[in-house]
Amino acid sequence: xxxxxxxxxVGVGGQGILTASDIAAEVGLEAGxxxxxxxxxxxxxxxxxxxxxxxxxxxxxxxxxxxxxVDYLIATELLEAARWIDWLxxxxxxxxxxxxxxxxxxxxxxxxxxxxxxxxxxVRARTDDVTVTxxxxxAQRLGNPRLANTVLxxxxxxxxxxxxxxxxxxxxxxxxxxxVELNREAFWEGxxxxxxx
Amino acid sequence: MKxxxxxxGGKRLLAGNEAIALGAWEAGARYAxxxxxxxxxxxxxxxxxxxxxxxxxxxxxxxxLDAAVGASFAGARAxxxxxxxxxxxxxxxxxxxxxxxxxxxxxLVSADDPGAFSSxxxxxxxxxxxxxxxxxxxxxxxxxxxxxxAFAFELSEQFDTPVMLRSTTRLSHSKTxxxxxxxxxxxxxxxxxxxxxxxxxxxxxxxxxRLRHPEIEDRLQALAEYAExxxxxxxxxxxxxxxxxWGDKRVGVISSGVAYQYARxxxxxxxxxxxxxxxxxxxxxxxxxxxxxxxxxxxxxLDPFLEExxxxxxxxxxxxxxxxxxxxxxxxxxxxxxxxxxxxVGGESxxxxxxxxxxxxGEPETVQPETLKLDVPVRPPALCPGCxxxxxxxxxxxxxxxxxxxxxxxxxxxxxxxxxMDMLISMGASIGMAHGARQAGCPDRVVATIGDxxxxxxxxxxxxxxxxxxxxxxxxxxxxxTTAMTGGQDNPATGITLQGETTQRIDIESVxxxxxxxxxxxxxALDVKGVEQAIKDAAxxxxxxxxxxxxxxxxxxxxxxxxxxVAADPEVCNGxxxxxxxxxxAILKSDEIDPKTKRPKAQIDPLLCTxxxxxxxxxxxxxxxxxxGEEA
Numbered sequence: 001x002x003x004x005x006x007x008x009x010v011g012v013g014g015q016g017i018l019t020a021s022d023i024a025a026e027v028g029l030e031a032g033x034x035x036x037x038x039x040x041x042x043x044x045x046x047x048x049x050x051x052x053x054x055x056x057x058x059x060x061x062x063x064x065x066x067x068x069x070v071d072y073l074i075a076t077e078l079l080e081a082a083r084w085i086d087w088l089x090x091x092x093x094x095x096x097x098x099x100x101x102x103x104x105x106x107x108x109x110x111x112x113x114x115x116x117x118x119x120x121x122x123v124r125a126r127t128d129d130v131t132v133t134x135x136x137x138x139a140q141r142l143g144n145p146r147l148a149n150t151v152l153x154x155x156x157x158x159x160x161x162x163x164x165x166x167x168x169x170x171x172x173x174x175x176x177x178x179x180v181e182l183n184r185e186a187f188w189e190g191x192x193x194x195x196x197x
Numbered sequence: 198m199k200x201x202x203x204x205x206g207g208k209r210l211l212a213g214n215e216a217i218a219l220g221a222w223e224a225g226a227r228y229a230x231x232x233x234x235x236x237x238x239x240x241x242x243x244x245x246x247x248x249x250x251x252x253x254x255x256x257x258x259x260x261x262l263d264a265a266v267g268a269s270f271a272g273a274r275a276x277x278x279x280x281x282x283x284x285x286x287x288x289x290x291x292x293x294x295x296x297x298x299x300x301x302x303x304x305l306v307s308a309d310d311p312g313a314f315s316s317x318x319x320x321x322x323x324x325x326x327x328x329x330x331x332x333x334x335x336x337x338x339x340x341x342x343x344x345x346x347a348f349a350f351e352l353s354e355q356f357d358t359p360v361m362l363r364s365t366t367r368l369s370h371s372k373t374x375x376x377x378x379x380x381x382x383x384x385x386x387x388x389x390x391x392x393x394x395x396x397x398x399x400x401x402x403x404x405x406x407r408l409r410h411p412e413i414e415d416r417l418q419a420l421a422e423y424a425e426x427x428x429x430x431x432x433x434x435x436x437x438x439x440x441x442x443w444g445d446k447r448v449g450v451i452s453s454g455v456a457y458q459y460a461r462x463x464x465x466x467x468x469x470x471x472x473x474x475x476x477x478x479x480x481x482x483x484x485x486x487x488x489x490x491x492x493x494x495x496x497x498x499l500d501p502f503l504e505e506x507x508x509x510x511x512x513x514x515x516x517x518x519x520x521x522x523x524x525x526x527x528x529x530x531x532x533x534x535x536x537x538x539x540x541x542v543g544g545e546s547x548x549x550x551x552x553x554x555x556x557x558x559g560e561p562e563t564v565q566p567e568t569l570k571l572d573v574p575v576r577p578p579a580l581c582p583g584c585x586x587x588x589x590x591x592x593x594x595x596x597x598x599x600x601x602x603x604x605x606x607x608x609x610x611x612x613x614x615x616x617x618m619d620m621l622i623s624m625g626a627s628i629g630m631a632h633g634a635r636q637a638g639c640p641d642r643v644v645a646t647i648g649d650x651x652x653x654x655x656x657x658x659x660x661x662x663x664x665x666x667x668x669x670x671x672x673x674x675x676x677x678x679t680t681a682m683t684g685g686q687d688n689p690a691t692g693i694t695l696q697g698e699t700t701q702r703i704d705i706e707s708v709x710x711x712x713x714x715x716x717x718x719x720x721x722a723l724d725v726k727g728v729e730q731a732i733k734d735a736a737x738x739x740x741x742x743x744x745x746x747x748x749x750x751x752x753x754x755x756x757x758x759x760x761x762x763v764a765a766d767p768e769v770c771n772g773x774x775x776x777x778x779x780x781x782x783a784i785l786k787s788d789e790i791d792p793k794t795k796r797p798k799a800q801i802d803p804l805l806c807t808x809x810x811x812x813x814x815x816x817x818x819x820x821x822x823x824x825x826g827e828e829a
Contacts, residue, residue, distance in 0.1 A: 012576065025210055025372055035210065036338075038371040040236075040314045046606060046682075047579035047782050061461040063371035066528035083573045101805075102785045103576035107777050108614040111574030122571040145804055 002033055004057035005160075006065035010084045011076030012101045013047050019174060020074070020149040021052035024156070026170045028056035031162040038063035047104070049080065072159070074152055076135075077101050082119045085126050092127050095155050097135040097148050131155060131194065138189045144179070147186040154190020164191065206379040213368040216339035216375055217306055218243035220346030221276045224302070226250055227386055228268035230261035232654065233683035234280030235315035236369040237308035241278060242686075245695050249386050254686055254695045257624070257654040258283035262290050262305065269303040270399055272389045274350050278306040281322045282623065286655070288325065291359065293401050295329040296409040298357035298416075300393065302350030308364040311498045312525030315366075315682075317604065317623065319523070321499035326361050326476035330417050333361045333476040334438075335454040339373040345473060348429040348438070356416055356423070363475070365498060367455040367525065378432055417477055424479035438473040441486055448540055449490025451483065451503060451514075459531040460496040463542050478506050487512045494540065498526045515540070577612050582783040583757065583807030585677050585722030585749025589646065590615035591779050591815070592729040596736070599634070599641035603627035603656075605648040606682045606751075607675055614780045618646075625655025631670035632663040642736050645672045649705060650680035650688040657708075663742050664712055671735045671743045675722070676705055677751040685753045706746055714744045722749025725814040752807060760808030761823050765799040769820035772796035776812040776821065784812055 005028075009021040021037055028035035039052035053064045065087070073088045075081035075096045088094065105111040114122075123130055133155050135148035150171065157167045168187060175183050211219065217240050221229065229252045231241040245252035255261035258279040268275035279287060284307050291305065307325070310316040326333035334349055336342040342364065349360040397405050427438040445467045452460045453472040461469070470486045472478070487493045487507075495504040495516040504516035519534035520526065535542040580587050590610035593600055594617040602608055602621040611618035620630050631645035647656045652674050660672060680686040687693045692702030706719055716738050718731035728747060735743040750756040765776075765787075772791035776784050776799050787800035801812070801821070813821040 013578070014581070022210075022372070029208065029210055029374060034374060036371055036373045037210070038367055040366060040370060046581060046609060047576075049576045060373075061458040062528050063367055063373070063455065063458065064527055066532070079573060079576070082571055083576075101782070103574050104579045104613060104780060104782065105574045105577065107782075107784065107786065108780070109774075109777070110613065111572070113574060114571055118571055 002056070002058045004055065004060070005033075005072070006070045007054040007056075007072045007074065007156075008065065008070040008084060008087050009052040009054065009074045009076075010080040011050055011097075012080065013050050015050070015076045015101075016146050016149050017050045017052050017076060020076075020153060021054050023153060023167070023170050023174055024054045026174075027162060027167050028054065030166050030170060031056075033057060034060045036060045036063045049083065051084065072156060074156060076149060076152065078116060078119050079103070079113065082114070082122050085123050088126050090126060091129065093159055094123055094127060094130045095152055096123075096130070096132045097152055098132050099136045099148065133190060133193045135186075135190070138186060142182050142186055144182060147182055150183045150186035151190040151193070154187035155194045156190075157187070158191050158194040158196040206377040208374045209377045210372040211339045211343070211375045211377070212239060212370060212372050213336070213339050213342045213364055214239035214308075214370070215243045216342035217278070217346045217362065217364065217369075218247075219375070219377070220343035221304065221350075222247045222250060223343070224347040224350040225274055225386070226276050226304075226350065227273035228265060229253070229276040229278070230255045230264045231278040232256070232258045232261055232283055232286075233650075233680050233686040234258075234283050234308070235683055236310055236364070236366040237278050237280045237283070237306060238683045238686065239369070240306060240308075241695060244276070252695050254688060256689055258286040259290055262287040262294070265303055265305075266290060266294055266297075268301075270297075270300040271392055272301050274301045274303075276304045276306065276346075279308070280316065281307055281309040281320050282316060282318065283307075284322055284325055285320075286624065291325065292329050293406075294359050295331050296401055296406055296413060297399050299353050299359060302353035303359050304346060304349040304353060304362055305359055306346075306362045306364060308366070308369050309499070310366050312366065317621070319499060321502060322361070323363055323475055323502045324500070326363075327502075329359075330413050331358045331361060332356070332420050332474055333363050334473060335363050335475050336368060336473070337454055337457045337471070338368070339371070339375045341473065342368060343375055344429055344431045347431075352427075356420055358416055358420070363454070365455055371455075376432070421477040421480065424474050424477055425482055427474065429473075439479050439482060440471050440473075441482070442469040442471060444468045446489055447491045448494060449486055449492070450494045450496055451486070451507065452496040453503065454498065456496050456498045456526050456531075459526055459528050462528060463531045463535055463544070464494075464496075464540075465543075472503070475503060478503070480510055483507060483510060484512070492540065494535075494538070496520055496526070496531060496534075499523075578609055579612070579782050580606065580609050580780055581752050582781050582805045583752040583759070583809040585747065585751065586610065586675055587779050587781065587809075587811050588722055588725045588728045588749075589673065589675060589747055590617045591811070592725065592732055593617045593644060593646075594778075595729065596642075596732050598732070598736070599639065599643045601627040601631040601634070601643065601645045601670075603645070603647040603651050604682075605651055605675075607646055607648060610646070612780075614778045624651055625659050628656055628659035628663055628670070628672050631672070632659070632666070632668040635670045636666070636668060643670045644732070644735075645670060647672065647674055648681070649674065649676040649678065649690040650686075652705065653689045653703070660709070660742075660744075661712060664714065668742050669738075669740060671732075671745065673732075673745045673747060674705055674709075675747050675749075677722075677749060677754070678756055679751045679754050681751045681753065685751065709744050709746070714742060716741055716743040718743075718745045720745065720747055722747045723809050723811065725811055757807075760810070761825060762803045762806035762808050763801055763810060763813050763821050764803070764824050765801050766820050766822065767798050767800075769818055770798040771818060771820075772798045773817060774799075776816055779811050779815060781812060783807075
C-alpha cells in the first residue's frame with residue numbers, strides 16, 4: 001500500500017506553475033502511483049494567484065487536497081508561500097523560489113509587501129522544513145528564468161522515493177528538445193541545493 | 198461509423214477536456230464546433246488534432262450548436278462545446294432541438310464553473326436538461342469523461358435526443374489517469390449517406406411542433422426507465438451508468454460528478470449511489486437504495502437538483518441545509534457539512550467560525566492566514582506587461598467616462614488602479630447597455646468597450662441596433678488580434694481557422710464602415726496620446742453613434758513585438774506615482790524614497806517589461822527611458 005502524498009504548487013500567473021505540476025503528476029504515475037492534478041485556468045491567470053494540486057496515492061479520489069494536509073508546498077514566489085502556508089500539514093516541507101513579484105494591490109498602495117524575514121517567520125511557524133532556493137539566479141545564469149521551476153523540481157525530487165532518472169525522463173518529454181540540456185542542468189542544481197546528488 | 202481496432206496504449210494522465218475530445222473521436226464524431234470559454238476551451242483544440250474530424254471555432258455558441266445540428270441532421274455524429282453561460286446563448290436552438298431530435302448522434306458539452314473562477318455567474322446547467330427534457334450525463338473523472346462522451350452519442354441515437362454532457366471546472370481542468378487505446382489504423386469515415394428528408398421532424402412549424410411534443414414526453418419516460426439499467430461498453434467491458442456501491446448502511450450517499458470524489462473520501466466506507474446520468478433519474482434504484490440505508494444524504498455542487506427530485510419521490514434526505522449551494526465544493530466543505538449534520542464521518546472541522554455556506558465573495562484587501570500574524574496582500578488579476586488594453590482604461594479614467602464593459606481580459610479595467618468600469622453582464626452587452634443608458638437620458642458620456650472576438654460573438658447586432666435607433670453612445674472595439682482571456686484562440690478577425698488554415702480575415706473597420714458609421718477613429722493602442730485624442734474627439738460628437746477601433750496585439754500573439762525594456766532613472770524620478778496608475782506588473786515601488794515627496798521611486802522589472810513604453814509616455818518628468826536592450 002503506497003502512502004498518499006499531497007503536493008501544492010503555488011505562484012503567480014505566467015510563472016509556469018501548470019507545467020511544473022504536470023510534471024510532478026506524471027512522475028507519480030510513472031512511479032506506480034495513481035495520480036490526479038487540478039488547477040484553474042482563465043481570469044485569475046492574468047497576473048493573479050495560481051495554485052495547482054497534485055496528489056499521489058494508491059487510489060486518489062478528490063482532485064484537490066484538503067487544507068492542512070499538504071505534504072509539500074512548492075512556491076515559485078515568496079509571498080505565495082505565506083498565502084498558502086495553512087494548507088501545509090504541520091511539519092510538512094516548504095520549497096520556495098527566491099523571487100518577489102509585487103501584486104497590484106501593493107503597487108497602487110493599498111497594501112504592503114512584507115519583508116523576506118516576516119514571510120519566513122510566518123512560514124516557519126508551521127514547519128521547520130523550509131528551503132529557499134536561488135532558482136531564479138541559477139535560471140538566469142543558465143539563460144532562461146523559467147528554469148527556476150526545474151530547480152525547484154530538482155530540490156523536490158530529493159525528498160521523494162523516486163529515482164531522479166524518472167523525473168528527468170518526464171521533464172524531457174515535456175520540454176522542447178533544445179531546452180532539454182538546460183533543464184537537466186537546472187534539475188541537478190536543485191538537487192545540489194538540497195545537499196544531494 | 199465505427200472506429201477501427203484499438204490496441205492498449207496504457208494509462209495516461211488526461212485533463213477532462215482532453216478526455217472528452219478523445220471520447221468524441223472514439224465515437225466517430227465527424228463535426229465539432231465551439232466558442233472558447235473557460236472551462237470548456239481545450240476540448241476543441243484537442244479534437245482538432247485527430248484525423249477525420251472537422252473542428253471549428255464558431256462565432257458564438259448558438260452558431261456552434263446550429264452547425265452541429267446541421268451536421269447531425271445530415272447524418273454525421275456531431276459535438277458542440279461551450280461554457281455554462283454559452284448554453285444560454287445557444288438555448289434558443291437547444292430547446293427546439295429537443296423537439297426535432299437528431300439525425301446522427303449529437304452531444305452538447307456544457308462546462309459549468311462552480312466557484313465562478315472565470316465566469317460572470319455560477320449557474321447550474323443541469324436545469325437545462327429538465328427544462329428541455331433531454332438526458333444529462335455527469336462524469337466524475339477523466340476516464341468517465343471519455344467513456345460517457347462516447348456513450349452519449351449512442352444514447353442520442355437510441356433515443357433520438359440531444360444529450361448534454363455536463364462537466365465542471367474541476368473535471369475539465371483536472372488530470373486523471375485514463376486507459377488509452379490507440380487506433381491500429383486511421384479511421385475511415387467514408388461519404389455520408391444521402392440526406393433523409395423528414396420535414397415533420399426537422400422543420401418546426403407550429404403544426405409539426407405540436408405533433409412532436411407528445412413524443413418528447415414519451416421519450417423522457419423511456420429514458421427514465423433506461424436509467425435503471427443503462428450500461429456502457431468500453432473496449433469490450435460493460436459497466437453500469439448509475440451504480441450502487443454497498444458499504445456501511447448507516448449512511449447512504451447519492452452523488453455525481455466531482456462532488457462524488459469529495460464525498461467518496463469524506464464518507465469513506467459508507468454506501469453510495471453514484472449517478473452517471475443525473476436526468477432523468479432512476480426512481481426505483483433511488484427508492485431501493487434509500488430503503489436499505491438509515492440516513493440518506495445528497496452531496497452535489499451548486500443547486501439542489503438531485504435533492505429536489507429525491508424529495509419529490511417522498512424520501513427524506515439531508516442535503517443543501519448542510520452542503521453549500523454557492524461556490525465550489527471541497528473536501529473541507531463536504532466534511533464540515535457532514536459533521537454539522539452529525540453524520541458519523543471521521544476528521545475534524547477545519548473551517549473556522551460558523552457555517553461557511555454564505556461565505557462572502559467580496560475580496561478583502563488582505564487575507565489573514567489563520568496560523569500566522571502576517572498580512573498577505575491580495576493579488577488580483579492584472580493586465581499583462583505590454584497589454585494593449587492599458588492605454589484605453591488609463592485614458593477612460595482620466596476622461597471620467599461611464600464605461601459599459603464586456604467579457605474578456607479588459608474586464609480587469611474594473612480593478613485598481615483603473616477602477617473604470619461601471620457595468621458588465623454578458624457577452625456583447627456593453628454596446629446595448631451603453632446605448633440604453635444614453636437613450637434613457639443618462640447625462641454621463643458613455644463608452645462601450647468590447648474585444649474583437651466578443652464583437653463578432655454578439656456585438657454586431659448590438660451595434661446595428663444602436664445605429665438603427667439613432668443612438669449616440671461610443672463603442673470602442675479593442676482589437677488585440679486574438680481571443681485572449683481563454684488563452685489565445687483565433688476568431689473571424691484573425692484570418693486563421695482552428696485547424697490552422699488561412700481564411701478570409703474579416704476587417705472590423707470595413708464592417709463598421711459598411712454599417713454606416715462615419716465617425717470612426719482607428720488608433721494604435723500603444724500611442725497613449727492618440728487613444729486619448731480619439732476618446733476626446735468621439736465625446737465631442739453628440740448626435741450620432743461613434744466607433745473607436747484600438748489596434749494592438751496581445752502579448753501572447755506572434756504579432757506582438759517585444760522591444761527593448763525601459764528603465765526608470767532614480768536621479769530623475771521623484772516618486773510622483775503617475776506610472777503606478779497604468780497598472781503594469783513590471784513597475785514596482787523601489788526601496789528608495791524621494792526626499793522631497795517622501796514617496797517611493799519607480800523601478801522597472803526587466804524580466805517582466807516588454808518595452809511597450811506606455812509608462813514612458815505618461816511619466817511627467819521623463820524619468821523613464823528605453824534601454825539598449827542589454828538589461829533584458
